[in-house]
Amino acid sequence: MSKAITIAEAQRFDAHTINIVGIPAMVLMERAALATFNNILNDDFDVSRVVVVAATGNNGGDGIAVARLLKIRGIDVAIYLLGDPAKATSQTTQQLKIADYYGIPLTTDLNDVVNATLVIDAIFGVGLSRDITGKFADAINAINAADAKTVSIDVPSGINADTGNVMGVAVVADTTVTMAYNKIGLLTTTGKHHSGTVHVADIGIYAQDRVEHAR
Numbered sequence: 001m002s003k004a005i006t007i008a009e010a011q012r013f014d015a016h017t018i019n020i021v022g023i024p025a026m027v028l029m030e031r032a033a034l035a036t037f038n039n040i041l042n043d044d045f046d047v048s049r050v051v052v053v054a055a056t057g058n059n060g061g062d063g064i065a066v067a068r069l070l071k072i073r074g075i076d077v078a079i080y081l082l083g084d085p086a087k088a089t090s091q092t093t094q095q096l097k098i099a100d101y102y103g104i105p106l107t108t109d110l111n112d113v114v115n116a117t118l119v120i121d122a123i124f125g126v127g128l129s130r131d132i133t134g135k136f137a138d139a140i141n142a143i144n145a146a147d148a149k150t151v152s153i154d155v156p157s158g159i160n161a162d163t164g165n166v167m168g169v170a171v172v173a174d175t176t177v178t179m180a181y182n183k184i185g186l187l188t189t190t191g192k193h194h195s196g197t198v199h200v201a202d203i204g205i206y207a208q209d210r211v212e213h214a215r
């Protein structure tokens with residue numbers, strides 16, 4: 001049984017890796033994006049028309065980086081951005097600049113989500129802190145209504161990674177690529193239903209500064 005951690009542990013290990021070990025946050029974000037991208041290519045998803053639904057936290061940044069990795073390989077990808085880009089984290093702001101360099105379109109049309117062949121859920125991860133409402137809820141309902149397959153980054157958006165509970169509304173994903181360790185909330189019945197197949201991505205974050213043998 002692989003190790004599963006809490007939100008607080010995920011945030012603590014993240015901060016330890018950046019501030020004590022010295023691996024920059026952008027490196028972790030790139031590794032999270034590469035892990036997600038590789039899982040997308042390894043699984044037999046239809047990548048004819050991909051839409052990344054991203055908010056402005058670092059979960060969104062992971063997704064925007066995935067969009068760039070897809071674009072570089074000639075895949076038709078667009079970003080549906082939720083929230084005010086001016087309030088984005090520094091890493092996500094940088095990822096938006098890189099996506100702009102590659103000319104990745106930003107769409108505001110939820111029909112693009114509904115008509116996608118693959119949706120990447122990069123709305124919220126371990127930073128979800130209250131029930132989801134408004135435009136965020138509308139986007140999640142559109143994702144769940146779409147025929148497209150859905151890959152969630154780190155946590156299916158709307159699921160509390162500690163309890164597995166739905167916070168207002170939550171993505172029902174086919175696959176979840178979760179960073180560093182599984183999350184205890186994804187082991188609950190509701191968490192499992194919303195996560196689909198969970199892949200744990202090694203992105204260089206280790207509780208004891210080394211890879212534990214019982215993976």
Ligand SMILES: NC(=O)C1=CN([C@@H]2O[C@H](COP(=O)(O)OP(=O)(O)OC[C@H]3O[C@@H](n4cnc5c(N)ncnc54)[C@H](O)[C@@H]3O)[C@@H](O)[C@H]2O)[C@H](O)CC1
Nearest residue numbers: 014028057058059124125126127128129130131132154179
């Ligand atoms: N831990 C790791 O190994 C790594 C994690 N990464 C990714 O970063 C996210 C966590 O990022 P963070 O910015 O802390 O939070 P989120 O992106 O999950 O979003 C929180 C963001 O949204 C606001 N918010 C919270 N709840 C709501 C709500 N109900 N409605 C509207 N807005 C809400 C909140 O204020 C924040 O601004 C983690 O999951 C990983 O995907 C790193 O990129 C790589 C290493």
Ligand SMILES: [K+]
Nearest residue numbers: 121124155157
């Ligand atoms: K997510």
